[in-house]
Amino acid sequence: MTMTFVGADATARLAAMIKGIEEAEWTLQGHFVADITADAQQVSTGSDGGPVATLELSALTIEEW
Numbered sequence: 001m002t003m004t005f006v007g008a009d010a011t012a013r014l015a016a017m018i019k020g021i022e023e024a025e026w027t028l029q030g031h032f033v034a035d036i037t038a039d040a041q042q043v044s045t046g047s048d049g050g051p052v053a054t055l056e057l058s059a060l061t062i063e064e065w
Contacts, residue, residue, distance in 0.1 A: 005053040011043055014053035021057075031061040 005013045018038045026033035040056040 001057045001059065003055045003057065005055070006046060006050065008050060010051040010053040014041060014043070014055055017055060026059070028059075028061060031063055033059055034062055035060040 003017065005011075005017075018041070021036060021038055024036075026036060036057060036059040038055060039058050040054075042054045044052050044054070046052040
């Protein structure tokens, strides 16, 4: 999954998302989230000159029966 944060506080929101991500409770209908990790992050400049922060996540899910 890729998440994008845009705006003056994009970098701060990216950092807040990463902090404690593995301990967070995740809800995914019909699945159990067994593990989740932040794989990559990047901060760039958007077309308006403001920061754009991108976060790539990987999740191990198990289908509930």
